[in-house]
Amino acid sequence: MVSNEKSRTIMLMLGKSPEFLAARVLTRMPEEMRRPQISEWGNANSAGRIVDSFLEGPCYDAAGSLYLVDIPHGRILRISRSLEWECIHEDDGWPNGLALNNKDGSIWIADYRKGIRRLDPASGQVETVLGHRNTESFKGVNDLVFDVNGRLYFTDQGQSGLQDPSGRVYRLDTDGRLDALLVNGASPNGLAISPDMRVLYVAMTRANQIWRGPIQADGSLTKVCALQTFFGVAGPDGLALDRHGRLLVAHPGLSGLFILNERGVVTHFVHSPLANSSVTNVTCCPDGDRIVMTDSRNGCILEADLPAPSTDA
Numbered sequence: 001m002v003s004n005e006k007s008r009t010i011m012l013m014l015g016k017s018p019e020f021l022a023a024r025v026l027t028r029m030p031e032e033m034r035r036p037q038i039s040e041w042g043n044a045n046s047a048g049r050i051v052d053s054f055l056e057g058p059c060y061d062a063a064g065s066l067y068l069v070d071i072p073h074g075r076i077l078r079i080s081r082s083l084e085w086e087c088i089h090e091d092d093g094w095p096n097g098l099a100l101n102n103k104d105g106s107i108w109i110a111d112y113r114k115g116i117r118r119l120d121p122a123s124g125q126v127e128t129v130l131g132h133r134n135t136e137s138f139k140g141v142n143d144l145v146f147d148v149n150g151r152l153y154f155t156d157q158g159q160s161g162l163q164d165p166s167g168r169v170y171r172l173d174t175d176g177r178l179d180a181l182l183v184n185g186a187s188p189n190g191l192a193i194s195p196d197m198r199v200l201y202v203a204m205t206r207a208n209q210i211w212r213g214p215i216q217a218d219g220s221l222t223k224v225c226a227l228q229t230f231f232g233v234a235g236p237d238g239l240a241l242d243r244h245g246r247l248l249v250a251h252p253g254l255s256g257l258f259i260l261n262e263r264g265v266v267t268h269f270v271h272s273p274l275a276n277s278s279v280t281n282v283t284c285c286p287d288g289d290r291i292v293m294t295d296s297r298n299g300c301i302l303e304a305d306l307p308a309p310s311t312d313a
Helices: 004-014 040-045
Strands: 019-022 024-028 055-060 066-070 075-079 085-090 095-100 107-111 115-119 126-130 141-146 152-156 167-172 178-185 188-193 199-204 209-214 225-229 239-241 247-251 256-260 266-271 279-284 290-295 300-305
Touching: 019 300, 055 095, 055 107, 055 279, 055 290, 055 300, 066 095, 075 095, 107 141, 107 152, 115 141, 141 188, 152 188, 167 188, 167 199, 178 199, 178 209, 199 239, 225 256, 239 279, 247 279, 247 290, 256 279
Parallel strands: 019 266, 095 141, 188 239
Antiparallel strands: 024 300, 055 066, 066 075, 075 085, 095 107, 107 115, 115 126, 141 152, 152 167, 167 178, 188 199, 199 209, 209 225, 239 247, 247 256, 256 266, 279 290, 290 300
């Protein structure tokens, strides 16, 4: 649960008290699937600690199965509606984000090592769609989302941060055209796009901000602003929009999820029930009334009910 000290800090940051909601554990990675071993990813990202799993990228398919990545072990996992876990693909990549392509049912992958890839859920086969831009390698792609017309937006985070604000956001059009929309991001991570395709939201993790970018008629971004600024040693990670247009912001450093209205006001905070929690990613359940979140550090999937929209915020 959120500590009293952390709760007070959040309220001071916001200037008001959001409503606090509790998440619950939906399912845990089975012990037989965990790999408590030294890994190259753990050496680079967890100070050499043994990491048995690191779950991110929750994504539902049309049948209601939930897909996840296990970054350090290069695995794509699937959880059935009856909460049975299985690994459907494994290789030497570092998959981060997943997104469903509604046009053909494929699952697209942002893989830090290998670029943008596509998974056939039936066969488990993976192919690389975009491994580089022209002849330049990506810094390290992180997350991705499709708009309603099938265009793919993705972040190229790498090791960018305030010391090197060179992270990028790209859009891959249905005809194969690739455009760089942002080239000065301090760690672009999760992203979401409004249903009317007029606004792009990007989590700038190491700046601890959410950027809001109006999309112009020609597809470019203009007047990008910081919609909300947080605090902590680990900033916002995964994003999603609920059916009411509210922005859902997973924040691993604060062990929970913020709900923002369209003006960037935080109306709710969903906190993890677990100690040592790191809530990294979020997606809406098919019924639209619930969300699931990855608690990457504990190897768990958390679940919470979405509140009714506020009428006074």
